[in-house]
Amino acid sequence: MLHLEHLSLNIPDTNKPRVVIIGGGFGAVNLTKDLPDKDFQVVMLSKLNYYGFWPLLYQVATAGLEPESIAEPVRKIFDDRKDFHFRFVRVTNIDPAAKTVTTLIGSIRYDYLVIATGTTSNYFGNQQIKQHAFGLKTLDDAVNLRSQLLQSFEQASMTRDPETRQALLNIVIAGAGPTGVELAGSLAEMRRHILPRDYPGLDFKQMNIYLVDGLDRVLPPLSPESSKNTHEYLEELGVIIKLNKLVDSYDGHTVKFKDGEQIRSQTMVWAAGVAGAIIEGLPAEVVERGRYLVNTFNQVQGYEDIFAIGDVAVMKTDKWPKGHPQVAQPALQQGAHLGKNLVRQLRNQAWQPFSYFDKGSLAIVGRARAVADLPGNKTLRGFIAWVAWLFVHVYYLIGFRSKLIVLANWVYRLFTYQRGARIIVRPLIKEEDKMGEVFVRQPAN
Amino acid sequence: MLHLEHLSLNIPDTNKPRVVIIGGGFGAVNLTKDLPDKDFQVVMLSKLNYYGFWPLLYQVATAGLEPESIAEPVRKIFDDRKDFHFRFVRVTNIDPAAKTVTTLIGSIRYDYLVIATGTTSNYFGNQQIKQHAFGLKTLDDAVNLRSQLLQSFEQASMTRDPETRQALLNIVIAGAGPTGVELAGSLAEMRRHILPRDYPGLDFKQMNIYLVDGLDRVLPPLSPESSKNTHEYLEELGVIIKLNKLVDSYDGHTVKFKDGEQIRSQTMVWAAGVAGAIIEGLPAEVVERGRYLVNTFNQVQGYEDIFAIGDVAVMKTDKWPKGHPQVAQPALQQGAHLGKNLVRQLRNQAWQPFSYFDKGSLAIVGRARAVADLPGNKTLRGFIAWVAWLFVHVYYLIGFRSKLIVLANWVYRLFTYQRGARIIVRPLIKEEDKMGEVFVRQPAN
Incomplete structure (x- = not known):
């Protein structure tokens, strides 16, 4: 380890306005694209060195796609810019009076500060769940969950004890939002087409996929019609849906619900809540339910030169009184919009308020089973929604290479029902020596 | 964690002879293919759930290929067999008297036992090097080394201290065998075509790639002619070659050589030696220099029903008085050959002795820079050797999907000089909380 x-940070000083962006996701990358290299110095501070296409993360967790195929190195995206500076470091504090942000390795002055940190998992203060449940927020998480699922099947093949086997074959997904639903659907397809071939000694009728939510329907952000369609698809695929149900505790072995029910499970995935990734330094009153309050210019309440975009921001408008949905589109649009406003500023033009263009929402449950809410209160379902889902997701994946590989994988899987990435990779060497690889378990954090 | x-092991009893194979590599997989499902029960015990195409592992470490593209899940390869039983578990002991092997979770009786465990890194007893150096034996290692290299460049971008920067940009590769040479060449290509674009703030003239070996030439298993060609290619690519040079110690910061020279480096890769992965239980006299002594039927000395194949075996013949080279071909051929002999046994036919068909040796240094030793003391170099290398490696990669993706990647890189997999994935969450992701360092073991 290197000494801090x-x-x-080692950023050169220039005469251009310096835009410091915290984060490297949809909002951050789209904003940078709209800031001309000749007019702005862009400093991007991120804890990940890649731009992840998070809507497909569940595919990595279920061995459908390689981790690398849904990620682009941030530096590669901007390798043609001369005054773009990526730094792989954690930000610890914002000082609006001094106009600086502080990182683990020093501070930097900003002219404009953009907080585009997205969300982190919200465990509502339950440290036990945080320690034992598997998250699904980054590639690390997805690779970890993939290994956990495969190891569970390996272990289930190696027990004669019915209770142990059942605990290994019970997968509990807490949270029936898009991540939970798509993960449950993908697992159900895997159970149907892949696992019985890979594990002929196991009876996959015993494998239970529980999808649990505290609300009264799946996919609550979508229309009731799409929720109903999704519910139907999930049941067709054999997912056990439990609504109006809250997780009380999880010790790594047993999920206990608030109503007293218990499920023994070695794998609980936590997709039940997110909170904005708030940075210390701004006053508490600009944060509401874990999101920065911003005006229609994405300025954080009370600041002219500090912005928040995407999931970590809440912009209340007449049409969206609770703010925009925490999905990719608002982040992408706010990033691009803020970029254009900063250019207007440079030209002494008036700023334009942000207006969200709702392109609709899509979710996939399985092959030829998808749902869509279109603008104008229309909904789609079935094969046509599935094709729309494929098209939209490939279209938005950045980079020629990723698209090609993702497409190749999909075409391959479409014809063969196969999944290639069923590889257990767990660089947890220190624990292996004590226990042997087969028993290593690393809960996501 | 589950209780042991x-x-x-949970293996059903049948009337067929049971072949227990320890390992899941070239020899083990090729052997299994030649054992008819209807005649044999095959039990494969392995610490990895995938079949890795190790000759391309350095490509994963240098972000040229995704880990998943050089690996196939073992279960997928044999998913059409009814009496094949894969178990993801570590073997701890062999008891030839009882005809059983013991694993972490119990014992199993064998009719035929095949040891196909390959090799592990040999640190010649130096625990400090083992702790701090990066290995390159499994996908875990390769992903770990890739992350380490990328993190080093990230950190080098974040220091004004010239000594620290130099330590981060010095990569020391101990061992100039095929792995060391191909890794050095690939890193040199990366330095030339990729890194200056990704890290415009760094001067890659400062990046030093040291290739160190205790012997007097690179690629000692190949002909002197090919060694000379390889040496020339490496120097063209700017690799600093140090021969007749032995590593004395490495504390994670400074490589000390036996002749007193020191190089500050945050990344030393250990490719300097391997030893057969010996299992406890057989008498010491059947092991010579870390390999099981076998006769021309691959029977371990003194046993009729215990076999060793591939790297972990040493079969001394007139033509190969020190045994065959520890590369893929002998393992593949011995696996297939043993399979045919076991079938002969079933039919009461006489066994055939193994004879190695030397197809030649290939190594790649960079684009259009490769060397080959062909049978009949001929050598190839340059573009034609490179094409031969491409052809052979794609040909031997198992599975339609892998080939397609590897080819797509190569074609893409051929035209663009790009590498897509420059992703830092290090699921070392527990240490992150203390130190922040940017400073996590996990030496391979």
């Missing part, structure tokens, strides 16, 4: 004192 | 006492 040898590192510093 | 709940697990057992």
Whole structure:
């Protein structure tokens, strides 16, 4: 390990306005694209060195896609810019008076600060769940969950004890939002087409996929019609849906619900809640339910030069009184919009308020089973929604290479029902020596 | 974590002869293919759930290929067999008197036992090097080394201290065999075509790639002619070659050589030696220099029903007095050959002795820079050797899907000089909380 004192942010000073962006996701990358290299210095501070296409993360967790195929290195995206500076570091504080942000290895002055940190999992203060449940927010999480699922099947093949086997074959997904639904659907397809071939000694009728939510319907952000369609598809695929149901505790072995029910499970995935990734330093009153309150210019309440975009921002408008949905589109649009406003500023033009263009919502449950809410209160379902889903997701994946590989994988899977990435990769060497690889378990954090 | 006492190997009893294979590599997989499902029960015990195409592992470490593209799940390869039983578990002991092998979760009786465990890194007893150096034996290792290299460049971008920066940009590869040479060449190509674009703030003239070996030439298993060609290619690519040079110690910061020279480096890769992965239980006299002594039927000395194949076996013949080279071909051929002999046994036919068909050796240094030793003391170099290398490696990669993706990647890189997999994935969550992702360092073991 390197000593921190040898590192510093090491950003050259220029005469251009410096835009410091915290985060490297949809909003951050789209904003940077709209800031001309000749007019702005862009400093991007991120804890991940890649731009992840998070809507497909569940595919990585279920061995459908390689991790690398849904990620682009941030530096590669902007390798033609001369005054773009990526730094792989954690931000710890914002000082609006001094106009600086502080990182683990030093501070940097900003002219404009953009908070585009997205969300983190929200465990509502339950440390036990945080420790034992598997998250699904980054590639690390997805690779970890993939290994956990495959190891569970391996272990289930190696027990004669019915209770142990059942605990290994019970997968509990807490949260029936898009992540939970798509993960449950993908697991159900895997159970149907892949796992019985891979594990002929196991009876996959015993495998239970529980999808649990505290609300009274799946996919609550979508229309009741799409929720109903999704519910139907999930049941067709054999997912056990439990609504109006809250998780009380999870010790890594047993999920206990608030109503007293218990399910023994070695794998609980936590997709039940997110909170904006708030940075210390701004006053508490600009944060509401874990999101920065912003005006229609994405300015954080009370600041002219501090912005928040995407999931971490809440912009209340007449049409969206609770703010926009925490999905990719508002982040992409706000990033691009803020970029254009900063260019207007440079030209002394008036800023334009942001207006969200709702392109609709899509979710996939399985092959030829998808749902869509279109603008104008129309809904789609079935094969046509599935084709729309495929098209939209490939279209938005950045980079020629990723698209090609994702497409190749999909075409391959379409014809063969196969999944290639069923590889257990768990670089947890220190624990292996004690326990042997087969028993290593690393809950996501 | 699951308690071990709940697990057992859980293999059904049949009337067929049971072949227990320890390992899941070239020899093990090729052997299984030649054992008819209807005649044999095959039990494969392995610490990895995938069949890795190890000759391309350095490509994963240098972000050229995704980990999944050089690996196939073992279960997928044999999913059409009814009496094949894969178990993801570590073997701890062999008891030839009882005809059983013992694993972490119980024992199993064998009719034929095949040891196909390959090799592990040999640190010649130096625990400090083992702790701090990066290995390159499995996908875990390769992903870990890839992350380490990328993190080093990230950190080098964040320091004004010239000594720290130099330590981060010095990569020391101990061992100039095929792995060391191909890794050095690939890193040199990366330095030339990729890194200056990704890290415009760094001067890659400062990046030093040291290739160190205790012997007096690179690629000692190949002909002197090919060694000379390889040496020339490596120097063209700017690799610093140090021969007749032995590593004395490495503390994670400074490589000390036996002759007193020191190089500060945050990344030393250990490719300097391997030893057969010996299992406890057989008498010491059947092991010579970490390999099981076998006769021309691959029977371990003194046993009729215990075999060793591939790297972990040493079969001394007139033509190969020190045994065959520890590469893929002998393992593949011995696996297939043993399979045919076991079938002969079933039919009461006489066994055939193994004879190695040397197809030649290939190594790649960079684009259009490869060397080959062909049978009959001929050598190839340059573009034609490179094309031969491409052809052979794609040909031997198992599985339609892998080939397609590897080819797509190569074609893409051929035209663009790009590498897509520059993703830092390090599921080392527990250490992150203390130190922040940017400073996590996990040496391979």
